[in-house]
Amino acid sequence: MSDNIFDNIDGHAWTNWAGNISATPQQIARPASEAEVVALVQKAAQSGLPVRVVGSGHSFQPLCATDGLLLNLDDLQGVVSADSASGLATVWAGTKLHALGEPLLEAGLALENMGDIDRQSVAGAISTGTHGTGPTLRNLSSQVVGLQLVTAAGEIVEISADGDPSIFKAAQVSLGSLGVITQATLRCLPAYRLHERTWAEPFADCMARLDERIAATRHFEFFWVPGEDMAACKALQPVETETWQLSENPPDLSERLRRYVGPERVEWSHRIFPSERNNRFVEMEFAIAAADGPACMQEIRALMQERHPSVQWPVEYRTLAADDSWLSPTYQRQSVTISVHQAAALPYADFFADAEAIFRNYRGRPHWGKLHSHTAADFAALYPRWNDFLAVRQELDPKGRFLNEHTLSLFGNG
Ligand SMILES: Cc1cc2nc3c(=O)[nH]c(=O)nc-3n(C[C@H](O)[C@H](O)[C@H](O)COP(=O)(O)OP(=O)(O)OC[C@H]3O[C@@H](n4cnc5c(N)ncnc54)[C@H](O)[C@@H]3O)c2cc1C
Structure with missing residues (x-):
């Protein structure tokens, strides 16, 4: 590797998936080995450049934006090892979730849960507490049993629950602020098939049977479709599980609802979980106490019907x-997550501000990757281990090399 490790890399503009965040890093680099990550971090320190890492750029917050060095780990992908006996799989941090399913299946393994899409990188999804749905299932960061991290000092450290539990609990959801994750070891399940059923029904019917369905289904979720006041429901069950009686789809489903309702399917889990999201949108999501979910949902619905009827x-x-990850939005709280969306090209600020006011009243914790206006003081009040996290961040990166404007405003430095 030449001394001038930045020489063949042009800085250029970077934009996130939704197009609401952009930055012009001085350098964008694609290291192809862990040694290159170390060299880039060391060189950046010598040049006084701050460093951020980008996964798939699917966060709506300015988490990856930097005017320093932006590291893209697209060349650090793949399964390093997968062991069906222990259920553990070690993967490169830049691996996209969609590139994980088949190699894990070959090893007889699968992720315990997945979110709506599979385009995120492993490290990006872990670092913001990305999640799917299921009352017995935790977010992806909880499947992590070990991380390999390149620190600000350019050292490679192994972080695990068995090693230093404090650093581990801080590192599980850490917004790229502790260093560059190069590998993650995930606790997986034996590969399993899911039975997917989707249907639409009036919102009131969905709410009336909500508790029963959530309790009876490994993964239940619904989308409330404004205007029509219908719920597009999705239930995923491992195939061997007894299933409950389906509601009949109304015969006159609108085209919009038909997008959510398809034929029943049975497939390997990683082929069932992800949906396609082709239209660009912006999103705000809060995790609130599970018991408050229905009341909060009703308030959001009333807000949209009464004050923001144009949001479709x-x-x-x-x-x-x-x-129990210190910065997980579901830290020590059985939760419901509610997310509101708007087309990326349309105004959303007033609607999101009104929705956030409702979520605040429920002591909601925002998704780290999605839009919110919470400040450090808000987070300190919502997260019992907030100061402990700050102490670990300070210890690992005392000069704040991995902070950008957004994370500095949250975590401070010193
Ligand atoms: C269409 C769409 C669907 C979505 N669906 C869901 C969903 O179902 N559930 C859900 O919870 N969220 C969902 N999200 C949010 C998304 O999962 C998170 O924002 C996630 O962090 C994006 O992953 P990414 O790889 O794009 O990470 P990025 O946005 O690129 O980065 C996220 C954070 O991770 C850090 N990071 C990335 N790689 C590393 C690394 N190697 N080392 C250290 N830090 C790193 C970054 O610095 C940043 O702080 C969705 C977003 C979109 C746009």
Whole structure:
């Protein structure tokens, strides 16, 4: 490797998936080995350049934006090892979730849960607490048992629950602020098939049977479709599980609802979980206490019907089990997540501000990758281990090399 490791890399503009965040890093680099990551981090330190890492750029917040060095780990992808006996798989941090399913299946393994899409990188999804749905299931960061991290000092450190539990609990959801994750070891399940059923029904019917369905289904979620006031429901069950009686689809489903309702399918889990999201949107999502979910959902619906009837994007309602990652939005709280959307090209600020006011009243914790206006003081009040996280961040990166404007505003430095 030449001394001038930045020489063959042109800085250029970077934009996130939704197009609402852009930046002009001085350098964008694609390291092809862990040694190159180390060299780039060391060189950036000598040049005084701050460093951020980008996964797939699917976050709506300015998490990856930097005017320093932006590291793209697209060349650090693939399964390093997968062991069906232990259920553990070690993967390169830049691996896209969609590139993980088949190699894991070959090893007889599968992720415990997945979100709406599979375009994210492993490290990006872990670092923001990305999740799917299921009242007994935790977010992806909870499947992590070990991380390999390149620190600000350019050292490679292994972080695991068995090693230093404090650093591990801080590192699981850490917004790229502790260093560059190069590998993650995930606890997987034996490969399993899911039975997918989707249907539409009046919102009131969905709410009346919500608790029963959530309790009876490994993965239940619905989208409330404004205007029509219908719920587009999705239930995924492992094939061997007894299933409950389906509602009949109304015969006159609108084209919009038909997008959510398809034929029943049975497939390997990683082929069932992801949907396609081709239209660009912006999103705000909060995790609130599970018991408050229905009341909060009703308030969001009333807000949209009464004050923002022009917003036609559906509202997503999911469930999640409590976990113990310090910055996980579901930290020690059995939760419901509710997310609101708007087309990326349309105004959203007033609507999102009104929705956020409702979520605040429920002591909601925002998804780290999605839009919100919470400040450090808000987070300190919502996260019991906030100061402990700040202490670990300070210890690992005392000069704040991995901070950008957004994360500096949250975590401070010193
Ligand atoms: C269409 C769409 C659908 C979505 N669906 C869901 C969903 O179902 N559930 C859900 O919870 N969220 C969902 N999200 C949000 C998304 O999962 C998160 O924003 C996630 O962080 C994006 O992953 P990414 O690889 O694009 O990460 P990025 O946005 O690129 O980065 C996210 C964070 O991870 C850090 N990071 C990335 N790689 C590394 C690394 N190697 N080392 C250290 N830090 C790193 C970045 O610095 C940044 O702070 C969705 C977003 C979109 C646009």
